[in-house]
Amino acid sequence: MAGYKTLAALIGSTSFIAAGAAVAQDLPAFDLGTLVLYGDRATQDASQTNASVAVVGEEVLSMPEVSSYRDSFRRIANVNTGDFTESGFVIRGVNSEGLTPGGIGAPLASFYIDGVQQTVEGTRRGLRGTFDVEQIEVYRGPQSTLTGRNALAGAIYLRTKDPEFEPSARAQMTYGEDNHRQIALAYGNALGDKLAFRFSGEWSQKDTDLNYPSYERFQRYGDFKTDDYHNLRAKLLWLPTGSDETKVLLSYSHSFDGPTSNDIAGPNWSSNAPLYGARRGDIWGTILPDDPYRLLGLTEIPAFQDVRETTVKNFGIEVSHEFSNALKLTSMTGWTNSVTDRHSINHGTPGEFLTVDGEFDQEILSQELRLNYDDGPLRWVAGLYFSEENQSSFRTQQLLTLDESRNSAKITNLAAFGEISYEFVPGWRAIAGARVDHIDQKQTAFFSQNGVMTSNTTASFEDTVVLPKFGLEHSFAGNQRVSLTYQEGYRPGGSGVQASTGMLFEYEPESARNYELAWRGRFMEDRLGVAVNLFYQDWDKQQVEVWADPLNPASSYITNAGKSESYGGEIELTYAATERLDLYGSIGLLETEFKDFSAGGINYSGLSFPGAPETNISLGFQWGGETGWFANGSATYTGSSMSRIEQGLARPLTLDDYTTVDVSFGYGWNNGARMTVYATNLLDEKYFKYEYGPGAMATLGDRREVGVRLDYTF
Known part of the structure; x- marks a missing residue:
């Protein structure tokens, strides 16, 4: 039953969110079984992990309110979506791309699909x-000891x-x-016994x-x-020996x-712009009165309006072999390619000559x-890692x-990593680990204006770092566990060219030290699970993107903040109230601050990180079972946060x-059919993910959607 997994995860991980039947109150404690983790290199057993991981299961991912993996973030403390489409996800107030959206270089957190690491655009x-989708795991805080250079802020694994x-087969339709x-x-099936x-x-x-x-024309x-x-x-599983001792799993996706x-444009975008309530998205259909393009007699500049579409191909080969009950070898080979076309909306339209292509x-x-x-008493993992990433881009702007x-x-990234955990006396376990990481980064940048080359540079960056991890863990009372860990994270430096001027800029590596105290507990005959994490993260030379011209993204460049810090905590609970009712809740608290940061003559010290809400609270229930009537509901509160750092805005x-409410209810038949009526953002809360101005332009949050879904499993 789903309630078993709900509580099993709380033994070792931060939380597990699942819908379905729970355990009756009059039953004794029961065998929780094993929840498998796919993203933790040290263990696959959630009861043994020391990571701060939240796991969202298949039951929740099958709900119509969760049509995208990012929708599941509403149920997880201190995890949010980015502020607009050209952005990543946010873990503990830090965007997966850092404060340097896109561009050339390494992100701060990685996204894995069936073990294959995705590109920034992917x-x-x-x-x-x-x-x-079977499961999503969100790892909060640095995972650099085991996961690699792109895990300073965390990582997400989708399986x-x-x-x-x-x-087995399944069909689904939504309107x-x-x-x-x-x-x-x-659809899946066997092709013989192997x-x-x-x-x-x-x-x-x-x-x-x-x-x-x-824009209609x-x-x-x-x-x-x-x-x-x-x-x-498509996925193919091969058991060469006919047993689970050796597995070969091939996966491909397109x-x-x-x-x-x-x-949307606001009333202060231009002299004739409407109010936000008009929901006018053709922002570049009008330009500001003092814009230099008006000197050419232009009243609109649609070349600034991008249309972007991405194609992604993934291929993975996962091989595992168990030498014994204690020793296991795993090999993961991954390849991914993403191609993003970016054109201005008027590109290709007859008569349009002021366009952008890229x-x-x-x-x-x-x-x-x-x-x-x-x-049992001794656990360890040791491994080698290699990756080669190739990035290229072009932009032609007339x-x-x-x-x-x-x-x-x-x-190019080469690494050797390892972690050991040893129970030196009953109930007490010491943890130590390290990753030796070598990065070799070569970049080229070319810029020309009216056919005259103004910049043609080649830059390289090479570094070897050692990222340590230390921890102490204490288990007591049969169902309580406390741990204290220290871990470091790292992001390499680099260089780039400011597209608006062709000027070369360079930036230094950034690093972070994370201190984390965690407690896991189970109560009421294992029906109530509690998970608490407290953390403090100290940042050095945080990489930050700023715009020299607030209205021109091509004027962006990357600089380093001297010192910054973030601290807070997560409280997450799951309660199997009755056979048909599960309750859950989470609270995320966060404080972030630039301690020493100046750019473009403006001192940003004392400001919080952009897009880092101070509070996240989520409450929800899941009632019902596989057949008969069922209902689900959740409410999520997201606290205030600072919008983006932009040049000229001290x-x-x-x-x-804002607060959003999602609900669904329906009926399941014995033949595998299931009908669900759903509403996301039921109260149609109006909120912004970003605003420039004030009152000039903003990015709207998701609006209300009401619909119906039919599932059929056979």
């Missing part, structure tokens, strides 16, 4: 649907359903507001609810106003993702080998001048707090 726009040696249509199919396969596919489309009257208008997504996936923009092409090839040993830029990077705007 994380923004790639696999986002949750159909046929899709593996093949099984019996037939919601704004002509939201979704169809998905999955081979099994699973295929799945999902297609989704939705119209925007924003208004773009001045452009050729790319249809792509711009329609949210398009589809994904195809995704297309073209989300819509949620940016592309991002990113590829990662990785190989990891590791040995895991566990005989405005006042013809600007052409090209950037490329090759990033004190950026503060975004208001």
Whole structure:
């Protein structure tokens, strides 16, 4: 039953969120079984992990309120979505891309799909649907000892359903507001006693609810106003010996993702701009009265309005072999490629000559080998890692001048890592680990204006770092565990070219030291699980992107903040109230501050990190079972946060707090059919994820959607 997994995870991990039947109050304590973790290199058993990990299970991921993996963040403390489409996810107030969105270089947190690390663009726009997804694991705080250079802020692991040696199939259809249509199919079966396969596919489309009257004449208008997504996936499981001792799992997926923009113009954007309530998304249909482009007689500049679509291909080979009950070898080979087309909305329209054309092409090839040993008192993991990442991009912009830029990077990462955990006296366990990481990064940047080259540079960065981890863990009373850990994280430096000027800029590496105190407890005959984490993170030379011109993203460059810090905590609870009712709740508290940071003549010291809400609170319930009536509901409060740091704004705007409510109810039949009526953001709360101005432009949060879904499992 799902309630078993709910509480099993709370033995060792921060939380597990699942729907379904719970354990009756009059039953004695029961065998919790084992919750498998896919992202923790040290162990697959949630009862043994010392990571701060939140796990969202298949039951929740099958709900229509969670149509994207990012929707599950509403149930997790101190985890949020980014502030707009061109952004990553946020863990403990730190964006997965850091404070340097996109660009050339390394992110601060990584996203893995079936063990394959995704590129920056593949994380923004790639696999986002949750159909046929088994589990999502969110690791908060540095994971650099085991996970690598791109885990200073954390990591997310998404695992899709593996093949099984019996037939299984599933179909799903959804229809919601704004002509939201979704169809998905999955089927798996055995091919003899050693081979099994699973295929799945999902297609989704939705119209925007924003208004773009001045963009309707452009050729790319249809792509711009329609949210398009589809994904195809195939997995093959091979058991060479006919048993689970040796497994070979091959996976391949192909995704297309073209989300819509949620940016709207406000009354202070231009002299004739409407109020925010008009939901006018054609921001560049009018330009400011003092804009230099008005000297050319222009009243609009649609070349600044991007249309971006991404295609992602993933391929993985996961091989595992158990030498004994204690010793296991794992090999993970991954390859991913993402290609993002970026065009201005008027590009390709006859008669339009002020346009922008461009592309991002990113590829990662990785190989990891590791040995895991566990005989009870002694556990250890040792491994080797290699990755090569190739990035290239170009941008051709015809405005006042013809600007052409090209950037490329090759990033090679070699590492040896290990971690050991030893129970030196009953109930007390010491933990030590380290990762020796070598980074070799080469970058090129070209910029020309009206055919005249102004910059053609090559830069390199090479470094070897040792990232340690130490911890102490105490288990007591049979169902209580307290741990204290120290871990370091690292992000390499680099260089780039400011596209608006062609000027070269350089930035230094950033690092962080994280101190974490955690407590896990189970009560009431294992029906109540409690998880608490307190952390303090000390940052050095945090990399931050700023714009020299607040209205021109091409003027961006990266600099370093001297010192900054973040601290806070998470409290997460799961309670199996009755056989048919599960309750859950979470509280995330966060404080962030730049202690020493100046750029462009402005002192930002004392400011909090942008997009880092001080409070997250989530409460919810899941009632019912596989058949009969069922209902789910949740309310999520997100506290106020600072908007983005932008040149010329000594004190950026503060975004208001907001609360969203999601509900669903339905009926399940004995034949495997299930009908659900759902509403996301039921109260249609109006909130901003970003604002510039004040009152100039903003990024809207998700609006209300009411719809119906039909699932059929057979």
